[in-house]
Amino acid sequence: MASSPDLAMLRLDDFASHLEADFEMQTTGGVLPLKLLKADPTGAGGSEGAAFSLLFAAPAGTALPQAIYPVRHPALGVMEIFLVPIGPLQGGNGYQAIFS
Template sequence: MAPTADLAALQLGDFSPQLDTIFDMEVAGGNIALRLVKADPGGQSGRAGGAFSLLFVAPAGPFLPQAIYPLEHPAIGRMEVFLVPIGPLQGGNGYQAVFT
């Protein structure tokens, strides 16, 4: 198991180098591979490092509801992120996380 990442300390620069890499999302019954396809700045916020958003693509299938999901990535670690389904994206299921 990877170390737990500090969500408050994560910045866009932590995710940008990880474009097109896989984040493992824990769900009941196993893991789903999420591919990070976009990492965009979101402007100024009260958050250190500013706001940003991430877009992930999962394999096509039934969409999971918006919720907090454990994600794990070898370079970033383990984190619990609120993901929102946004519809079909690049042949799979799109999910978005917004850090503000």
């Protein structure tokens, strides 16, 4: 498994190749599966170092508050990401992360 990346060094391309991939969010109640649905540029239109947004879907019935959660991916490692619930999405619950 990959080591924990430096969040300041992550870019949109690091996630874009993992669309539809499975991630795991560690919660106080255990591990919650996530699927990466979108990885989009925000603000400066995708230029080097620009902000980007990630959109994840979790199973239905798993609504959690916004907080920093450890999120694991086999290739990217474990990242401490601030996730915000955005409501129903693809039959489950959506969570968004913004990197700026």
